[in-house]
Amino acid sequence: MSALLRVEGLVVEFRVGGWRSPPLRAVDDVSFEIGPGETVGLVGESGSGKSTIGRAVLGLQRAAAGRIIFDGDDITDRTASQRRELAKAISAVFQDPYSSLNPAISVGRSILEPLLVQRKLDDAAGQLKAGELLEAVRLPKDVSKRLPHSFSGGQRQRIAIARSLSTEPRLLVCDEAVSALDVITRAQVLNLLEDLQSRTNVALLFIAHDIPIVGHHARRIVVLYRGRIMEQGLTEDVINRPLHPYTRALLAAVPLLDPEQQSARRESRAASVSVSTANAAPPPAEGCVFAPRCPYAADVCQTKRPLDLSVSGRTVQCHLFDPDSGHPQADAELSALDRAASS
Numbered sequence: 001m002s003a004l005l006r007v008e009g010l011v012v013e014f015r016v017g018g019w020r021s022p023p024l025r026a027v028d029d030v031s032f033e034i035g036p037g038e039t040v041g042l043v044g045e046s047g048s049g050k051s052t053i054g055r056a057v058l059g060l061q062r063a064a065a066g067r068i069i070f071d072g073d074d075i076t077d078r079t080a081s082q083r084r085e086l087a088k089a090i091s092a093v094f095q096d097p098y099s100s101l102n103p104a105i106s107v108g109r110s111i112l113e114p115l116l117v118q119r120k121l122d123d124a125a126g127q128l129k130a131g132e133l134l135e136a137v138r139l140p141k142d143v144s145k146r147l148p149h150s151f152s153g154g155q156r157q158r159i160a161i162a163r164s165l166s167t168e169p170r171l172l173v174c175d176e177a178v179s180a181l182d183v184i185t186r187a188q189v190l191n192l193l194e195d196l197q198s199r200t201n202v203a204l205l206f207i208a209h210d211i212p213i214v215g216h217h218a219r220r221i222v223v224l225y226r227g228r229i230m231e232q233g234l235t236e237d238v239i240n241r242p243l244h245p246y247t248r249a250l251l252a253a254v255p256l257l258d259p260e261q262q263s264a265r266r267e268s269r270a271a272s273v274s275v276s277t278a279n280a281a282p283p284p285a286e287g288c289v290f291a292p293r294c295p296y297a298a299d300v301c302q303t304k305r306p307l308d309l310s311v312s313g314r315t316v317q318c319h320l321f322d323p324d325s326g327h328p329q330a331d332a333e334l335s336a337l338d339r340a341a342s343s
């Protein structure tokens with residue numbers, strides 16, 4: 001399958017502090033692909049650079065290095081007017097629908113606008129299509145005269161989805177699109193997204209900090225830490241057999257339903273793979289960014305940046321991972337955890 005989106009060695013930097021201080025590297029040499037109609041999840045804790053990658057793909061953030069290829073075209077340095085043309089093909093839904101819905105404009109108008117301006121439909125065809133879109137996100141047509149504030153959070157997110165799909169995009173960047181919703185509304189909106197995706201074949205860059213949600217919806221997962229990719233691969237592989245200690249820590253932080261299993265795991269984890277977030281030292285200038293928090297870090301992790309290792313269709317960035325034997329120390333601890341949880 002040839003990629004719809006290819007991100008190659010993307011670097012994004014921010015100038016914080018004065019001229020003399022080095023820029024903050026929020027995204028550091030990030031590469032991944034999304035196929036047509038595919039969902040790829042981007043996970044990682046707060047500040048790991050997820051939104052910055054999404055913004056770079058949307059052309060809202062300049063890349064300091066690397067390339068963004070969409071449908072075979074290099075779109076990294078497109079001008080604002082070229083980007084407007086691309087906005088039809090690459091759309092977005094954000095956590096706060098207020099950021100994409102004008103509070104002073106009726107919902108019907110909000111959905112109609114891109115149909116008239118970007119798809120150049122006439123008023124009658126636009127009205128018809130806007131009605132269809134509202135129906136597709138399961139909202140009655142008669143809501144179109146209401147202003148965004150008169151809807152619930154879940155309904156507003158449906159409206160934002162309808163608006164984002166109005167240009168028939170091929171790629172949708174969903175940045176924490178369901179994170180602020182309650183569990184039931186979140187499930188409804190996610191089901192809706194999946195349904196719309198199977199009808200339109202739109203690809204999703206699904207950004208969230210919650211690994212189970214991403215795991216449930218994405219075909220492939222990219223795990224990010226401090227702007228670097230720790231590992232990526234098919235969701236079932238990454239979730240069932242995480243290769244990087246950071247992915248293991250992310251998964252170990254997900255609560256288990258059974259309280260006894262949860263408490264057994266908590267005790268075992270305290271003695272083994274517990275990864276402290278509170279006292280993490282800044283990453284070494286040259287080493288692995290995860291080294292200060294990694295329970296297995298060796299000397300090499302402090303001094304040399306790990307490269308991507310490819311292992312049966314997935315990649316992992318860890319000095320201590322051996323493609324033949326795996327991650328022996330972590331594997332032993334993981335099986336101890338499994339035994340504790342199942343006893």
Ligand SMILES: Nc1ncnc2c1ncn2[C@@H]1O[C@H](COP(=O)(O)OP(=O)(O)OP(=O)(O)O)[C@@H](O)[C@H]1O
Binds near residue numbers: 046049050051053209
């Ligand atoms: N406009 C900006 N100016 C300066 N620094 C920024 C800017 N935007 C982001 N950053 C920094 O870049 C890093 C990555 O931020 P980003 O918003 O991409 O993280 P994130 O993974 O989306 O986090 P969250 O889960 O909280 O949304 C952070 O250290 C953040 O402080």
Ligand SMILES: [Mg+2]
Binds near residue numbers: 050052176
């Ligand atoms: Mg974010």
